[in-house]
Each structure stands twice: as C-alpha cells, then as structure tokens.
Amino acid sequence: MQQSNRLRPFFENITFDREDNELVLNFGPQHPSAHGQLRLMLHLQQEQITKAHPDIGYLHRGMEKMAENMIYNEFMPTTDRMDYIASSSNNYGFALAVEKLIGLDVPRRAKVIRMLLLEVNRLMSHLFWLATTALDIGAMTVFLYAFREREYLMDLVEDYCGARLTHAAIRIGGVPLDLPDNFMADLRKFLDKLPENIKDYEDLLDKNRVWLMRMENVGVISKEMALSWGCSGIMLRASGVEWDIRKEEPYELYDEVEFNVPVSDKGDNYARYKLYMAEMRESAKILYQVIDMYEGTSTELMAHAPQYISAPKLDIMTQNYALMQHFVLVTQGMRPPVGEVYIPTESPKGELGYYINSQGGPYPYRLKLRAPSFWHTGILTDLLPGHYIPDVVSIIGTTNIVFGEVDR
C-alpha cells in the first residue's frame, strides 16, 4: 500500500513485462536535429542502441498523386518543394525526364545556364549541410559562417529568378530567362573567395577534438552495406565506390567540363565530411569552366518544338498561329507520346530519378520519384545499432536527409 511518509519508490503493485533492462526511446518527429520530421524508435541497452526503427511519413504531402492530376508544366513548382535546399536540381531532373520523353534538344545557352544553376545549388546544399551538421554537433560558429556564404549564393539565384528558396528556374525545354548583366561578375567574385572560406571551415573543424570524436569511426558504412541499401551520392562515395552519375551517364554539359570525383574508403562520418568539402571545391572548378562557356552562345533559351513548347513571347504577340498554340499548351497542356522514361541525375544528395509513364494524355499516368534521402533514411535501421545516443545526431547529420524528399 502507498504510505505518504515513505520516501523510497514502491513496486508492489507494478509488474514488469520484461527483465532485460531495455528502454524504448522516441526520437522526433519534432526534434531540432532530426533535419525535418524524422521519427526514430530507438531500443536502448544502457546508452547503446540495439534496434532502430525510422518512422517516416510525417511530411507526406501526396506529390506523386498530385502529379497525376496536373499538366507537365504545372507540376514544375511542386518539384521545388521536394528537396527544398537545392530546388533547381529537382526542377532539372523533372525537366530532363520530360525532355527525354518527347525527344527535345535544348539550346546551348539554356544548357549553360542550367549547369550554372545546378552547381550553384550543389554549393548551396553542401553549405547548408555543413551549417546544420556543425550546429547539431555544437559548432555554432561554422553555422553562422556557412550561412553567410549561402546567403550570397541565394542573392545570386534571386537575381536570376526572383526566388530565394523555391526557384522554379528551369522549364521543360530550356530556361525562361537569360542571365542578368552582373551575374557572372558576382559569381566570379564569390568563387574567388570560396577556397578561402572553405579553408576557414576546415581550420575550425578538421583538427577540432570534439568534431573528431563525434565524426571519426562513427557511422561506418561498409562498401557492401552501402550498395545493398541503395545508397548514392556522397554516402556511396565515402564507402569506396566511385560512382557519380555526372561521370557515368553524363547529362547536360558534364562531359565537356573537367572535374574529379572525390572518393574515400573509410566510410565514416569524417570521410563524408571531407567529401562534402572536396565536392564544394570541385563545384567551384566546374563553375569556372561553365562561366567561360557562356560567351559566344546564341541567345536562344527555349527549344523550338511548337507542338510541346510555347513560342517566344515576341512571336506570341505578333503571330496568330503562335498565339493559338500557346493558348492550347497553357489550357490543355502538352501531350507527350505514349511511353515511359526513367532519368537519374546526380542531385547534391545522391541519385535523384524521375520515372514518368505517359499514356499520351496531358497528365502523366504515373510519376515516381526516386529520392536519394529515402534510401539514406532506410540505412539508419542497420547503421544505428551499436552506436550511442549522441552518435545518432551526428549520423543523421552526415546522411544529409531532407524530409520533403523522403516523404514527398
């Protein structure tokens, strides 16, 4: 019986179902370092994790279903909200898939602008990754530094398309706008300063004792494990597999630029961190080359395919037939031929693929997104057991998952 003056806890009336000291800990879905709405059910033995079960779906917005009721151009802004840290790479993946479906060829200047946007987005995404991961581990300074650089890049994108976060800067068949006058100069100024900035981050982190303890030999993914869980991007390359879709199946102008694919065979958090830093340098290298490609391209920005793509604005305003086609394309939408297509692209997070099944109508019959973060969330089941609670945050950090993309 309970006595009010008794200080020790009493267990007379409580029976325990299990005798093994296991604690089930709920992590998320609203956790500041869960990078969105990740919920983990962690089974703990003391502080060590014995079982981890990621629970997803807290940001499921039904994008794939939405696509089935939208004309192709209408779906473009929705792709922005998937991997919202690098939205142009989502736009691009979708645009490329539709272009492959209808067999379009994009003008060279549009290709150059797309390359610029893709690599600027990669830089933005990597800087954001560095900022948030460092913040989770406790390096507030790096967070502030990396966000400072990211704001410059956002200014650049804003100069181009007017939006900071959700760009919708790429259209099916090209890009809507030419670059503003000072874009290249600003970009060059940023790139000239970037190596210095990256060196700043590395000076702060590389030999930092806390950083090393949280990163080195934590979250080791073996080559076999990475391959069997469907990892891609840096998660795969940090485990010793040299696989970059930009090299293996080059799209856009990636076969014309020179860059290295950094690989490491350690597979731990620290290796992934080093690869992110190395990739930022490679992105800068690509951007320098793309800047030089811009000069001397003709001013065309959209592919010429009256059946699918509206004519330039000038033609629409002056030619009756172009206006009629534009009207049909806007109200009814383009009708790609019957067929299906799967196009993978190397987004900052990994392999981002779009599968489109077209039945010849103005809406896709089925649109499937292969988002890298989804697979990188799955690997947590296998990766977390054996680690301690503090490692969970740093491992989630280096997997670089974004929940708009996982849940869609």
Add this chain to the structure above:
Amino acid sequence: MAQHQVNYLKDGGLPVALTTIDKVVNWGRSNSIWALTYGLACCGIEMMASGASRYDFDRFGTIFRASPRQAELMVVAGTLTKKHAEFIRRLYDQMTEPKWVISMGSCANTGGMFNTYATVQGVDRVIPVDLYLPGCAPRPETLQYAVMMLQQKIRKESASRAQKPKRLM
C-alpha cells in the same frame, strides 16, 4: 529662489520614468520572444536563415528554443500533415502561457498548393493562430516583420490578466 528649473522628465533629469506595470511587463515580453523551433518543411529553412548570420533574429530578442516549455512563440513553418497534427497540438498545449502562434507560409495558412488527402488545410484547424504570414516560402524579412507585428500586438495586451481563450477557425 532657484536660478534654473530642472525638467525632470527630459534628458538630464532624474533617472525616473513614469509608466504602468502593464507597459513594463509587456516591454519585457515583447522584447524577449523565445520561439519554438518548428521547422516542418521548406519554410523551416527560411526560419533558420532568419536566425542565422545575415538576418540575425537575436536583435529582436528572439532566440529559437528546442523545448516547448521554454518557448512562448510557435512559428509553424511548413506543411502540417494529418499524421503530424496530433503532435502540434500536444506541443502547443505544453507551452506555458502567455503564448502566441505565427503561421508561416501558405501551407500552414491554408494548406497552400497541397490540397491533398494527407495535408491539414491550415494549422488554425488544430491550434489558434495569431498571425498569418503569406508567401511560399516567405522571405526572412517577412518573418521579421511578422515578429515586429507580434511585438505590437503583445504591447497592446493586458499583462496582468490571463490570456483570453483563443478560438479555432
């Protein structure tokens, strides 16, 4: 006979200011709004940007806290899904009074572009909202302006009484 007269209410007078308790408390409350980190989706990134270097929310005394017990402002930044809805209500109930809610972005306001089976069409169906912030995603400046509007709202409230129960939409 004094040769000069001291105007005590002007600069250089005695360090005295006449005010009411309400004003003092509200001055404190409105200048130390601690916000709960509630980044649900894209708007959460802009919310982080507001807290980071360029937009620097600390100037307003707004510091992001990870625990609802320490927060008095909930910035609902992003899409609320039906699966998540029970948690937002629970976290709102865990916040201590006085508490305010900013609904940031179209998704939180009305469901925005996601009019689907999975999305709650506006957080005001689950928790009472004080300020609606348009945009998809709103810029950090917009969030700053919203916080300034909220400060004005707080200054008008009566500090000594409990908050009136707010209504769901």
